[in-house]
Amino acid sequence: MxxxxxxxxxxxxxxxxxxxxxxxxxxxxxxxxxxxxxxxxxxxxxxxxxxxxxxxxxxxxxxxxxxxxxxxxxxxxxxxxxxxxxxxxxxxxxxxxxxxxxxxxxxxxxxxxxxxxxxxxxxxxxxxxxxxxxxSAALAGLAAAGLPTDAFLFAGFTPPKSGKRAAFFETFARVPATLIFYESGPRLADSLAAMADVFGPRPAAVARELTKRFEETVRGDLPDLAARYAESGAPKGEIVVLVGPPSEAEAEWDDARIDTALKEAMEADSVKDAAAAVAKASGLPRRDLYQRALALKSRA
Known part of the structure; x- marks a missing residue:
């Protein structure tokens, strides 16, 4: 020393x-x-x-x-x-x-x-x-996450209520950057599950107790992380959640292309099946596509 x-x-x-x-x-x-x-x-x-x-x-x-x-x-x-x-x-x-x-x-x-x-x-x-x-916890988490750092967006604390939380995540679904959130231990599993619904199986990291004795960074895709913390229970300490940006395939799917694909799929399939087919082709979250397909069908 x-x-x-x-x-x-x-x-x-x-x-x-x-x-x-x-x-x-x-x-x-x-x-x-x-x-x-x-x-x-x-x-x-x-x-x-x-x-x-x-x-x-x-x-x-x-x-x-x-x-x-x-x-x-x-x-x-x-x-x-x-x-x-x-x-x-x-x-x-x-x-x-x-x-x-x-x-x-x-x-x-x-x-x-x-x-x-x-x-x-x-x-x-x-x-x-x-x-x-x-x-800065946000930057420390970013450094340890192993996710792209050329562009990132700090979104702060997630809303505590599930309905507002889902809407909150949806505002960032198309942002071409690594997303950084602060979360509490008791809400972590539910928050990760909501992220998985909105963002799909993107790579992510949960950084906990940064710089402290029990520092830990767990990496994986969002569904796997949601399942892990649902099973293990609420972790202790301050938590930073980082979510990777949309894939290149996701980025190529603008609104016009999504709408066209959904309309074509709904000519032969149900709204649910059409959303699932476009989700598989685009990598976009099925939940978002289902809501979009419902809106398109109602206007048809």
Whole structure:
């Protein structure tokens, strides 16, 4: 282990960071570890130590990180329940030349949290907004998934109710990119099953407890992953689900081609059989094709 890198396991070994008196006024969006405390960056610690105030989603969680590295900067809670009330006060402080750092419980702030409103108001007020990059569960999962990375779309948390969840996935069915979702353990099996219905047997990965002791990435196609977690039960920890993009065959099937194929198939078969035949030929989800075939039949 390099001697110049602080070790969170040894409090007596930590003699850094030191506040940076040259830190410019502004709002600093500071990424923090998603599990392993050693994933903090030197620059992030410099900013946290040099700031006048740290805005934390949960001060209890952030306090553990600050105490580990000997940061004594004052903290204030900033979350869903008080953000609208205290945001004008924070903007006033920033306009007065304050150096304020914003952190979330883990990872990069503003990703799947309402923190963007503070950044937006700061920008509108002409205040500098400075990103301090670092850990991100979405990007860590993408790196481990073994899926295409040239184009990806982060879709955030999936809806908790099954009806809205299916509609949510359908909005991304034709996106030519790897899809990234956050999910909870108790809903994982149902969510994977809904993905399989909408996306078909695409390759996917379930990344769990990233950077932590029980880190795990399970890869397979969506039906197999749905069956696996339905049998094993809800896993513990934070979960990232990644779904591969449509295959080349799927991408070639635009709306006009789909409609033509369904109409031709329905001349000889039932709606159900026509949808199944086009699903087999195109690789598109049978469920979507069945609904589309019903709509076409009703307009005929």
């Amino acid at each position: 390099r001697s110049d890198i602080p070790d969170p396991r040894r409090q007596d070994a930590i003699s850094w960071p030191k506040p940076d008196p040259s830190l410019a006024p502004g709002l600093y969006i500071v990424s923090t570890p998603i599990g392993n405390l050693r994933d903090i960056t030197f620059r992030a610690l410099d900013v946290l130590a040099g700031a006048d105030l740290i805005l934390a989603e949960d001060t209890r969680i952030t306090r553990r990180l600050l105490e580990t590295y000997g940061v004594t900067t004052t903290m204030r809670a900033y979350h869903d329940h008080n953000a609208a009330e205290i945001r004008p006060e924070i903007i006033a402080q920033l306009e007065g030349g304050a150096r304020i750092a914003q952190v979330s419980d883990a990872g990069t702030p503003l990703v799947s949290d309402p923190g963007f409103k503070l950044a937006r108001d700061a920008i509108d007020a002409g205040i500098g907004v400075i990103p301090i990059p670092g850990a």
